[in-house]
Amino acid sequence: MKYPDFWHKEIPCSNQQAIQAELKTFLADRITKLEKIGIGFEHIDDIQGFVEATPSLNAWLKELGCSFYRNIALVVIGANKNQNIHTDAQKNDLALNIGLQVKNTTTQMYKIAEGEPVEVPYGSQGLVYISYKNCKIEPYTNFSLEFQPVLFNTKHVHNVVNPTDATRIAISMRFIEDPAHLLNH
Ligand SMILES: [Fe+2]
Numbered sequence: 001m002k003y004p005d006f007w008h009k010e011i012p013c014s015n016q017q018a019i020q021a022e023l024k025t026f027l028a029d030r031i032t033k034l035e036k037i038g039i040g041f042e043h044i045d046d047i048q049g050f051v052e053a054t055p056s057l058n059a060w061l062k063e064l065g066c067s068f069y070r071n072i073a074l075v076v077i078g079a080n081k082n083q084n085i086h087t088d089a090q091k092n093d094l095a096l097n098i099g100l101q102v103k104n105t106t107t108q109m110y111k112i113a114e115g116e117p118v119e120v121p122y123g124s125q126g127l128v129y130i131s132y133k134n135c136k137i138e139p140y141t142n143f144s145l146e147f148q149p150v151l152f153n154t155k156h157v158h159n160v161v162n163p164t165d166a167t168r169i170a171i172s173m174r175f176i177e178d179p180a181h182l183l184n185h
Contacts, residue, residue: 011151015059040074044072069175070174073172077162081162082160088155095152095174098170099169100171101166102169104164117131145170
């Protein structure tokens with residue numbers, strides 16, 4: 001883990017409403033589809049289309065000094081559902097998340113109190129996932145996307161908790177270079 005002392009941080013955004021409106025428009029069909037399934041995660045494969053549809057977001061990311069996207073995911077968690085407790089297996093450690101419909105939901109983060117995570121193979125393509133079944137984990141901190149975008153460390157153990165009757169919708173952005181300069185911003 002590259003940034004063991006970093007957990008999460010709000011990144012102030014004065015233009016968040018315009019950014020959310022752009023995202024909701026561009027993602028409307030995908031959101032409808034994932035809402036029907038109730039829980040889901042979808043990478044935006046049309047990054048060029050996404051960039052063209054989100055000028056306010058581009059301007060803000062430029063201001064922040066973020067490099068080009070590595071990937072963008074739409075994360076949809078159904079009403080009264082919690083995500084499995086996990087760490088992200090992706091190349092980057094830091095994710096910048098923006099809430100689209102997140103009232104009264106949180107991302108809970110955990111500390112490993114005892115034991116070591118183990119890599120467990122799955123499928124036939126050499127993939128692994130990280131299991132915490134041998135670990136004792138304890139809630140450590142949490143954050144909400146209700147107020148501002150949040151930068152967080154996806155290599156700490158975490159899950160989205162949605163105790164509400166509404167679907168929780170957010171986007172999660174990774175960049176070619178982790179925006180580590182924002183940790184001390
Ligand atoms: Fe995650």
